[in-house]
Amino acid sequence: MSSATKKIVKEVEIVIKGGVKLDENRVRSQMSTRVGQPFTDESMERDMRSLYGTGAIESINSHTVDVAGGVKVVVEIVGRGGIAEIQFIGNTAIDKDKLKKEIAVKVGDPLDESKLAAAQQKIIDLYEKKGYADASGSYEIMPSAREGYSTVIFKIDEGARGIIRDILFEGNTAIKSRVLRGKLKSQEHHLWNLWGKKGKLNHNDVQEDIKIIEMAFKDKGFVYAKVTERRVVPVSANKIDLVYVISEGAKYDVSAVKITGNTIFTKEALEAGVKAEPGFPYMGSHIEADKKMIHDYYGSRGYADAQVEAHITETGAGQVAVAYTIVEGTKSYINKVNISGNSFTKDEVIRRELPFAPGEELNTVKIEAGKNRLQNLNYFSAVDTQNTPTTAPGYKDVNVTVTEQSTGTVNFGAGFSSIDSITAFIQVTQTNFDISDWKDFRGGGQRFNTNIRAGALRRDVTISWTEPWFMGRELAFTVEGFFHNLYYLSNFFNQTNVGASAGIRKRLGEHSYFETTYTLQQIKIGSIASGASPLIAQEAGSYIQSKIDMNFVNDTRDSVFITRSGHKLEAGALLSGLGGNVPVVGANIGGQQYFNLPGDTILSFEGMFRIVNSWDSKRVPIFERQFLGGANNLRGFAYRHAGPKDATGEPIGGLTSFYASTEFSVPVHITSNVDKSPRVVFFGDIGSIAGATGATSGNGMIFSDAGIGLRLFLPVGPIRVDYAVPIDKDNRSGSGRVQFNMGYKF
Structure with missing residues (x-):
């Protein structure tokens, strides 16, 4: 390769030789040599290493040709055979x-x-x-x-097979075996663990479990707690018992905490985030958190090579001193961000998730956040990030390596609820969709979903497509077409909705977002039963609705599955009638709040206020009115029956509604996994609907109930069963009701 150091690259020519076809754009994406940049032998050598690292290259030959104003770089590549x-x-x-x-x-x-x-x-x-x-x-x-x-x-x-019958502990006195078992990744085998890794011996999980056990004791002050032995005891041809032998040691408090080795940042700045405190019990998780805090403090300011060590010294009976020693290193900046491993996913889909770019300080916190964002896409089975030195002093390359996985799924299933009875469904989803790639339809970071649902009381078909970075911005754009034939709303009529919608969602900070959706649909109210009242009969007909929904959400919940802490607050508005024949306006405000109490009990509150009205002299049609009752709000009443009714007892809805619920959830520890343990809930609901025209009962009344429920977390999905007894009710309400549902309540 001829030397052309310090000359400007005027052209880069890629020559593909041999019978194996390679994507020229893919080759260029792996190279740092660019038109307009100075050419160096070192950068070309790095490019060759990067290209060989893809595994698709058999041989590379490069040379330069002097041209006016600089050099032309010629790269000849022979691809590896298939x-x-x-x-x-x-x-x-x-x-x-x-x-x-x-x-x-x-x-x-x-x-x-x-x-x-x-x-x-x-x-x-x-x-x-x-x-x-x-x-x-x-x-x-x-x-x-x-x-x-x-x-x-x-x-x-293949080795030998090991199915876990039981997990046992020896030597533990400070923590009960049941509590330890509930913390582990390894689990005993159950009848429902026919598929997957659960209930089967996995050595990686065992190594993690040893760390978990030791940390559990260190968090209670046992500084030197160790798992001294791990035994696998055969109990049958396939089954084993897993035994952990524990040495607890003595319990300690912290006598002193100090930081040494810091010259760039003050001790006061670092100590502000330290959790370990003199006079309090030693906690191993606090020590690990302090080390990470100090490392992140340096790493978020460009000191990616900073190292932190914690030294524990006994200072007396039951007392230890904690010393954090820092090796600061030097400040670094980002030279290049290299992406590899993605055969289908476009580079731009990966890069847009990375909160860092060339020229910036090398911020290890941002790099870790970018890694987590890529993992959360569920496009990749593994994501790895590494910082590698370059020939430029103070600059490093950030290498992002991904391993792609299947992102298309076809699901078949069935569900049941006390609202719409049993339903079967077929769902086809591609979470890494590319509408512009007519060959594979994948790699563009979009989401495509088709859902067909049919049951005794409903028929549904929906097709949706989402572009999460619309117009190159972090703006989710969704279009959807739908058909809903709903029989469960009433015994006196059927409702059919056919239409399409388009919506935009914008994230506002870490926990909030704003979304707005435009919907154009035809709604038919038909099949009016012979015994229906005039209030129901007058709803028959076909409506064309053109509406805009807007909603603001602030969501800090720690999980949408089993929520233990945080809140979800939302406020929205509706404007219908800019076209069509449904002139309605509406608004809503409400939220949820969760508290994690001792014993992993959970106290939660939920409430919502809604209002709707017509902005001309027309009545508000029944499909836009407010209803309460059923599995999702007032559980002591039939679906939509906690509110105004006509002379036949049929719900007719109102213009304003509010409801509030409180739940107290208690775990039942019959499984080792706390997130799979059943929960018993005690709850109360209250609500009211007003503004009904022609109602003979229930208008403006307070409805309330109290009850007990069970939450089961099975492989087929979560199951919610509630039994509630009405307290405040009208003369058409029953004495008690069971509500059954499968799925999470979002």
């Missing part, structure tokens, strides 16, 4: 057809080392799910009879 055959050796528990189907490597694919490594790990994962915790494997690349192609041989050592 895969002619895939073989498996040593597999008896899983047949080769199953393995071929599960791995992402296929015959005809380019030979890519990173994909082969991912396929090898996938094979190990499959064995671990079946309980073969000792399974190991490797792969070998052999020449094929087909010239320019290779045979890939996966070699598997």
Whole structure:
């Protein structure tokens, strides 16, 4: 390669040689050599290492040609031949057809080392799910009879199978075995663990569990607590008991805390975030949190190489001093951000999730946040970030390596609720959709979903598409087409909605967002029963609705599944009638608040106020009125029956509504996993609807109930069962009601 140091790159020519086709744009994305930048031998060498690292390159030759004002860089590349055959050796528990189907490597694919490594790990994962915790494997690349192609041989050592019957502890006195068992990743095998890794011995989980056990004791002041032995005790041909032997040691309090080695930042600035305090019990999690806090303090200011060590010294009977020692390192900036491992996902989809860019301080907190955002996309089975030095002093490259996974799913299932009875559904989803790629329709970071649902009391079809970065901005744009045929709303009429909507959602900070949706739909009220009152009969007909919904949400809940703390607050508005024949305005405000109390009990409050009215002389149609009653608000009443009714007892809805609920949730520890343990809830609901025209009962009345419920978390999904007894009611309400639902209440 000729030397052209300090000359400006005027052109970069990529020449693909051989019979293997490569994507020129993909090649360029792996290179730092760019038109308009100075050319250096060092940068070209880094580019060659980066290209070889993709696993798709057999050989590279580069040279420069002097041109007016600089140099032309010519890169000649020969791609690696594809895969002619895939073989498996040593597999008896899983047949080769199953393995071929599960791995992402296929015959005809380019030979890519990173994909082969991912396929090898996938094979190990499959064995671990079946309980073969000792399974190991490797792969070998052999020449094929087909010239320019290779045979890939996966070699598997299955090891022995281990299904966990019980998890036992020895030597623990400060923490009960039941409590320890509930903290572990490993779990006992149950009848419902037929699939997946749960209930099967996994050595990675065991190593994590040892750390969890030791930290549990250290958090209670046992500084030197250790798991001294881990035994696997066979109890049958396939089943084992897992035994942890624990040495607790003595319990300590903190006598002193100090920080040394800091010269760039003041001790006062660092101490402000330290959790360990003199005079309080020693807590291992506080020590780890302090180390991370100090490391992040430096790392968020460009000192990516800063190191923090914690030294524990006994200072007397039951007393220890904690000393944090810092090695600060030097400040760094970002030179380049390199993306690799993405065969389908576009580079721009990955880069837009990264909150850092070349030229900025190398902020390790932002890098970790970017890694988490990529993992949360669920496009990748693994995401790795590394900082590597460059030849430029004070600058580092950030290398982001991803391993892609399947993002398309087809789900079949059934559900049941006391509102709409039993329903079956088919759902097709692609979470990494690309509407512009008519070959594969994936890699663009969009979401496509089709849902068909049918049951005794409803028929639904919805098709939706979401672009999360509309117009290149962090702005989610969604379009949806829908058909809803709803029989469960009333015994006296059916309602059908057909239409489409388009909406925008904008995130506002970490916990808030604003969204607005425009909907154009036709609504038909038909099949009026012969015994319906005039109030119901007058609703028959076809309506065209053109409406805009706006909503602001602030959501700090720690989880949408089992919420223990935080809140969700929302406020919204509705404007209908700018076109069509439904002139309605409305508003709502409400929220939820959760408190985690001792014993992992949860106290929650929920409430909502809604108002709707017509902005001309027309009545508000029944599909826009307010209703209460059912599994989601006043549980002691039938669906929509806690409010105004006509002479036949049929709900007719009103113009204003409010409801409030409180729940106290208590776990029942019959499983080791606290998030899978059943919960008993005690609750009370209250609400009222007013503004009904022609109602003979219930208008403006207070309705209330109290009851008890059960929450089950099964592999088929969560189940909510509530029994509530009405307290304040009208003369048409019953004496008690069971509400049943499958799914989470968002």
